[in-house]
Amino acid sequence: MNLWTAIVVIVALLCLTELFKAKHRARHGIVTDMMGNEKPVIQENGELKREVEDLRERIKVLERIATDERGTRHLADQIESLRDK
Template sequence: MNMWTAIIVIVAILAFAEVIKTRHRARHGITTDAMGNEKPLPREDAELKREVLELRERVKVLERIATEDRETKRLSAEIDSLREK
């Protein structure tokens, strides 16, 4: 193998490594700014937002159930009656 073949092989390896590195960054949402610093891209996940809103609604319902006096007493009585059976 002469010198020029070795140089071409080294350049091909470096180009391949750069392609793999770029694919990895793109897959994980990493971008570089003008100074060359890497930073993750902010992600907007609609499904995640929907799930958080649903969970907040569930928590509101549970808080309402837990804080209502009249309902709490009735619920407590039902639980006690079920335990006795």
């Protein structure tokens, strides 16, 4: 085997290794950020769904506060309860 054949074989092996690593990560839902840190996407999705639900609940309360015709004291109490969350 000459030098160029060895170089081509080594490069091909490196490419195949990276391909299998990428396939494994994709299959198991693992993403890599710019710094090389790996984390599962599934965990992040759950956190984002909880945050969206919390924000929707806060929007409902704010809409009710904005359209409600009750007194200012009750309005102030609701705003304070939102700040506590």
